[in-house]
Amino acid sequence: MTFDLPAWCLRFLGSSPVAELYSRVSISSVFGLRLADGRSVYVKARPDDGRASSCLAAQALLAERGLPCPRPLTPVTHVGGLAVHAEESLPGGSILRGDTPSVAERYAFVFARLMAELATVDVPPPLPNPRWSRWDHADPGLWPSIDFLDSRDQSVVPSFVVLVAERVRRRLLATSLPCVLGHADFEAQNLRWRDGAVWAVHDWDSLAWQPEAALVGAASGAFANIPPPSLVPVESSAAFLSAYQSFRGREFTSEELEIAWAASLWTALHNARWEALHGDPPLSGDAVLFQAAERLRRARISA
Known part of the structure; x- marks a missing residue:
C-alpha cells in the first residue's frame, strides 16, 4: 500500500521534499526527509488500525512537557488504508549498547x-x-x-x-x-x-x-x-x-x-x-x- 509522499508533504507540511535522509519500508514505513524550506522531518505511515490518533496525542503531550520525544508536526491523516503523520527530527545521540x-x-x-x-x-x-x-x-x-x-x-x-x-x-x-x-x-x-x-x-x-x-x-x-x-x-x-x-x-x-x-x-x-x-x-x-x-x-x- 503506497501513497504520494511529495504531494502529502506539500499539503500537510507546506513544503516538498528535496532529499531523502532515511527510509525504512516495512509493515510501517518511516521516511526521513529534508524539505525545500530547510526543515528536516520524519513522515510515518502505517496500516490504519485505529491506534495512531491516541498514540500521537500522548506523544504530543509529552513533547510539550519537555520529555525527550519528537514533537508531532501534523495530526494523523488517513490516506487510503494508511494512517500518516509527520514529526520533528531529533538528530544526534548514540545507541546505548549492552545488556548488563x-x-x-x-x-x-x-x-x-x-x-x-x-x-x-x-x-x-x-x-x-x-x-x-x-x-x-x-x-x-x-x-x-x-x-x-x-x-x-x-x-x-x-x-x-x-x-x-x-x-x-x-x-x-x-x-x-x-x-x-x-x-x-x-x-x-x-x-x-x-x-x-x-x-x-x-x-x-x-x-x-x-x-x-x-x-x-x-x-x-x-x-x-x-x-x-x-x-x-x-x-x-x-x-x-x-x-x-x-x-x-x-x-x-x-x-x-x-x-x-x-x-x-x-x-x-x-x-x-x-x-x-x-x-x-x-x-x-x-x-x-x-x-x-x-x-x-x-x-x-x-x-
Whole structure:
C-alpha cells in the first residue's frame, strides 16, 4: 500500500521534499526527509488500525512537557488504508549498547520516567495493542492473527516455543491488574543517548494498554534489543525490575512480580516464532530455550 509522499508533504507540511535522509519500508514505513524550506522531518505511515490518533496525542503531550520525544508536526491523516503523520527530527545521540545489570538500571530509570508521565495522560486506549505484545488478543488460537505470519508453515516453530507461549499467555490472561498506558517497544534501537543522558525516545506509535507490570516486564527483557533481537540475561531483567520499582517509589506486589516475569518472555517468544517462520538464526529461540525455566519459575508458572 503506497501513497504520494511529495504531494502529502506539500499539503500537510507546506513544503516538498528535496532529499531523502532515511527510509525504512516495512509493515510501517518511516521516511526521513529534508524539505525545500530547510526543515528536516520524519513522515510515518502505517496500516490504519485505529491506534495512531491516541498514540500521537500522548506523544504530543509529552513533547510539550519537555520529555525527550519528537514533537508531532501534523495530526494523523488517513490516506487510503494508511494512517500518516509527520514529526520533528531529533538528530544526534548514540545507541546505548549492552545488556548488563548496570545498563539495565539506566534503561529502567528512563522507562520509569516515561511511565510516570504517561500515567497523567488521558487518551483513548490505543487498541489493538502492537502485534508483538498482543498476548491479550481475542483471536482464535495462541498467537494474534497476523496474515503474513499465519500463512507460513507453522510446523517449523519449535514445540518448546509454543509450549512456553501457552503457559505464559495463560498466566497473563489470568491477571486482574488494571491496564495503563505504556511504551511497548522500549528497545535500545528506539532510544538515543548523549553525554550520559537519554536524548530521544522514538517509536511512540507503539504505545499499549496493558497492566503496568506486564509493560515493565516486557521492557525488562527487551531493553537491549538492536536487530537481530534476543533476550537479556535473567540477572539484567532482575536489575531492571528492581531499579524501576525504586525509581517509581513503590514495591510491586507478588502478583505484579509474577506478571512482570511472565511478560518478560512474551516478546522473545514472538521473535522466536518470527525467526522460525522466516528461517532466521534462532537468537531469540535459543535465549528462550536456555532461560525459560528460570523466568517461568520466577513467574510462578507451573506446567
